[in-house]
Amino acid sequence: GAGVSQSPRYKVAKRGQDVALRCDPISGHVSLFWYQQALGQGPEFLTYFQNEAQLDKSGLPSDRFFAERPEGSVSTLKIQRTQQEDSAVYLCASSFRQGDRYEQYFGPGTRLTVT
Amino acid sequence: AQKVTQAQTEISVVEKEDVTLDCVYETRDTTYYLFWYKQPPSGELVFLIRRNSFDEQNEISGRYSWNFQKSTSSFNFTITASQVVDSAVYFCALSVSKLGHGGSQGNLIFGKGTKLSVKP
Numbered sequence: 476g477a478g479v480s481q482s483p484r485y486k487v488a489k490r491g492q493d494v495a496l497r498c499d500p501i502s503g504h505v506s507l508f509w510y511q512q513a514l515g516q517g518p519e520f521l522t523y524f525q526n527e528a529q530l531d532k533s534g535l536p537s538d539r540f541f542a543e544r545p546e547g548s549v550s551t552l553k554i555q556r557t558q559q560e561d562s563a564v565y566l567c568a569s570s571f572r573q574g575d576r577y578e579q580y581f582g583p584g585t586r587l588t589v590t
Numbered sequence: 591a592q593k594v595t596q597a598q599t600e601i602s603v604v605e606k607e608d609v610t611l612d613c614v615y616e617t618r619d620t621t622y623y624l625f626w627y628k629q630p631p632s633g634e635l636v637f638l639i640r641r642n643s644f645d646e647q648n649e650i651s652g653r654y655s656w657n658f659q660k661s662t663s664s665f666n667f668t669i670t671a672s673q674v675v676d677s678a679v680y681f682c683a684l685s686v687s688k689l690g691h692g693g694s695q696g697n698l699i700f701g702k703g704t705k706l707s708v709k710p
Contacts, residue, residue: 478634506696508697508698515702516702516703517594517681517683517700517701517702517703518635518698518700520697520698520699534697566633566635570696578637578640578697579696580637580639581627581634581636582634583632583633584633584634586633589631590702
């Protein structure tokens with residue numbers, strides 16, 4: 476079956492531009508997570524959705540970051556007025572159910588480069 | 591606070607050697623889950639295993655085995671008879687039960703990863 480897909484795979488933005496990153500989770504998966512992975516580091520949690528509800532956004536680094544999942548399926552991570560420190564790989568993951576016992580399935584990520 | 595430490599940044603072995611990747615975690619929670627993920631050059635994280643805090647039984651899956659020891663807060667991963675296809679970055683991760691925070695949500699706390707290179 477289809478896995479988690481993300482688009483675009485690569486994005487180059489000039490500093491100050493807005494970007495939108497898309498995630499298509501596995502069909503039927505309730506939980507959706509966004510992570511940010513800097514070069515040479517492990518992924519770091521950004522935000523969490525259960526269906527369409529954003530239950531935790533404690534990892535978003537600033538108010539320039541915004542995420543939504545309006546119909547409980549596709550999610551978009553938007554970064555406004557991009558800065559060089561936003562350069563990273565943004566990973567989306569989904570899980571069949573809510574809860575810490577369920578493994579997450581990751582997409583290939585979007586590599587964002589801010590110049 | 592929760593934390594995962596993977597002290598080995600890079601490991602290089604020759605094919606058919608056994609290799610162990612170390613993982614040490616910190617948490618005050620009594621209920622938690624530990625994971626290992628593999629990240630090949632393509633970038634997609636691949637789930638390998640999950641263990642819960644109440645089950646210290648070691649597990650073997652083919653050439654892979656995991657040693658979970660609560661006494662030392664470690665969850666080490668061993669690859670037996672390594673192969674070139676095992677070359678990747680391996681991440682250990684921790685998930686804790688955030689009860690009362692909209693239920694247990696399961697976001698993962700990752701270590702910095704260990705890059706394994708298996709040479710022919």
